[in-house]
Amino acid sequence: MFDERLDKMEEECGVFGIYGPGNDVASLTYYGLFALQHRGQESAGIAVTNGNHIKIHKNVGLVTEVFSEEDLKKLKGDIAIGHVQYSTTGITSALDAQPIVCSYLQGNIALAHNGSLTNAKELRNKLANNGSVFQSSTDSEVFVNLIAHYGQNPIEESLMKCMIDVKGSYSLVVMTENKLLGVRDPYGNRPLCIGKIGDGSYVLASESCALDTVDAEFVRDVDPGEIVVIDKNGINSMRILPKGKKALCIFEYIYFARPDSTIDGINVNYARYLMGCELAKESPIDVDVVVPVPDSGNASGIGYAETAKLHFSQGILKNRYVARTFIKPTQALREISVRLKLNPIKRILEGKRVAVVDDSIVRGTTSKKLVEILRKNGAKEVHLLISSPPVKFPCYYGIDTSERTELIAALKPLKEIEKYIGADSLHYLSQEGLYKAVGKSKGFCSACLDGNYPIPIPSGEGLGKNCLEMSNDKVGNHAK
Numbered sequence: 001m002f003d004e005r006l007d008k009m010e011e012e013c014g015v016f017g018i019y020g021p022g023n024d025v026a027s028l029t030y031y032g033l034f035a036l037q038h039r040g041q042e043s044a045g046i047a048v049t050n051g052n053h054i055k056i057h058k059n060v061g062l063v064t065e066v067f068s069e070e071d072l073k074k075l076k077g078d079i080a081i082g083h084v085q086y087s088t089t090g091i092t093s094a095l096d097a098q099p100i101v102c103s104y105l106q107g108n109i110a111l112a113h114n115g116s117l118t119n120a121k122e123l124r125n126k127l128a129n130n131g132s133v134f135q136s137s138t139d140s141e142v143f144v145n146l147i148a149h150y151g152q153n154p155i156e157e158s159l160m161k162c163m164i165d166v167k168g169s170y171s172l173v174v175m176t177e178n179k180l181l182g183v184r185d186p187y188g189n190r191p192l193c194i195g196k197i198g199d200g201s202y203v204l205a206s207e208s209c210a211l212d213t214v215d216a217e218f219v220r221d222v223d224p225g226e227i228v229v230i231d232k233n234g235i236n237s238m239r240i241l242p243k244g245k246k247a248l249c250i251f252e253y254i255y256f257a258r259p260d261s262t263i264d265g266i267n268v269n270y271a272r273y274l275m276g277c278e279l280a281k282e283s284p285i286d287v288d289v290v291v292p293v294p295d296s297g298n299a300s301g302i303g304y305a306e307t308a309k310l311h312f313s314q315g316i317l318k319n320r321y322v323a324r325t326f327i328k329p330t331q332a333l334r335e336i337s338v339r340l341k342l343n344p345i346k347r348i349l350e351g352k353r354v355a356v357v358d359d360s361i362v363r364g365t366t367s368k369k370l371v372e373i374l375r376k377n378g379a380k381e382v383h384l385l386i387s388s389p390p391v392k393f394p395c396y397y398g399i400d401t402s403e404r405t406e407l408i409a410a411l412k413p414l415k416e417i418e419k420y421i422g423a424d425s426l427h428y429l430s431q432e433g434l435y436k437a438v439g440k441s442k443g444f445c446s447a448c449l450d451g452n453y454p455i456p457i458p459s460g461e462g463l464g465k466n467c468l469e470m471s472n473d474k475v476g477n478h479a480k
Contacts, residue, residue: 018202029048035205054101098113109144117170118457221263254388275387315345318342358384361409362391389450393448434446
């Protein structure tokens with residue numbers, strides 16, 4: 001079955017938190033989550049504390065579907081955290097949505113998590129053997145149960161002990177009845193930043209665009225391995241683990257993050273523009289027009305066109321009112337789902353040699369449909385330009401990618417991918433060009449591109465192919 005979502009790498013979720021006595025923290029969190037909606041479209045939730053207890057509202061759906069004005073009015077308090085989530089299988093129950101709220105020895109706690117633990121199964125089994133109860137399959141419940149396991153300690157110490165136990169990728173926002181905490185894994189694989197509102201309130205968010213939305217001034221990114229504690233005494237920082245080899249997910253810049261976000265000092269939109277510039281240097285093509293695949297291909301398309309001195313035009317319209325396409329029971333309707341989201345403008349394409357700039361290819365299904373539609377709308381030639389290297393390996397750190405057997409660049413050489421998609425030519429940005437665009441070659445996780453997994457992946461059920469086996473594969477056997 002064709003599902004357009006599966007032809008792009010999907011971020012698992014986004015988190016937001018605010019310590020804001022005297023503010024409408026629920027509404028501010030609502031707007032913060034709305035700004036992070038691109039990171040997760042399956043469920044949304046907000047938890048608020050008034051100093052005595054925690055209230056929560058969460059459900060399946062988009063932020064605007066889950067919350068009404070009445071829902072937000074019931075969430076009164078001084079601290080709030082929120083979460084938007086994407087699920088590879090589709091969330092069917094509010095129990096799978098976050099934040100997670102529970103009571104333990106130190107009182108009430110709420111937690112929202114972005115990322116994936118590579119030793120979640122092992123920890124879950126140990127905790128279950130010691131009497132812990134789980135209601136869902138999320139890694140976030142592992143965190144909550146670990147905090148409860150160390151519940152004789154203050155929350156800061158419990159989180160420190162958790163960080164020793166867990167392995168993998170995580171950014172957390174955690175709320176007690178009187179504190180807001182932010183946690184980032186020692187590799188900094190998932191982003192998390194700090195903002196400040198003029199009245200002394202503090203905000204934590206997956207991306208800086210959420211800070212802008214609630215009119216918070218960007219302070220800094222949370223450091224890898226850092227715990228940030230925000231309470232009546234202000235903001236404090238602590239670290240239990242030494243900084244590891246930093247490994248921020250490179251796909252934040254390629255596709256996941258909003259272009260108006262700045263992550264770890266690198267502006268996403270400008271990085272994508274430079275990816276297009278580098279691609280033009282590496283793969284110059286004689287065409288009539290450069291057309292981006294909106295929205296993540298826009299900046300790269302401009303960079304390519306300007307560097308190659310070619311005409312640029314928005315020749316593909318994105319329907320901005322379509323978030324998810326639910327019904328695809330027949331091949332005809334599956335093709336409609338692509339045209340519903342991406343519709344070419346025939347007047348711009350007809351009789352033209354077209355260079356189409358997109359951010360990535362995972363399975364190749366959407367690219368194939370798009371090339372077909374462009375030809376039907378009169379394009380004389382279609383050249384596909386990808387502003388990232390080929391995706392050859394699965395991700396185990398909180399990003400949805402297909403099994404390696406479904407990654408087209410892991411299965412076919414370049415010319416075969418080109419033939420399958422139906423393009424006149426296909427060109428990827430090199431990994432060296434990608435690093436030039438982001439301004440440095442270190443500090444990133446690029447495992448999906450080169451199989452070099454910075455955080456150890458244990459073999460076992462549910463992890464797909466053994467990472468050691470994948471890392472030992474000769475990259476030269478795959479498309480370049």
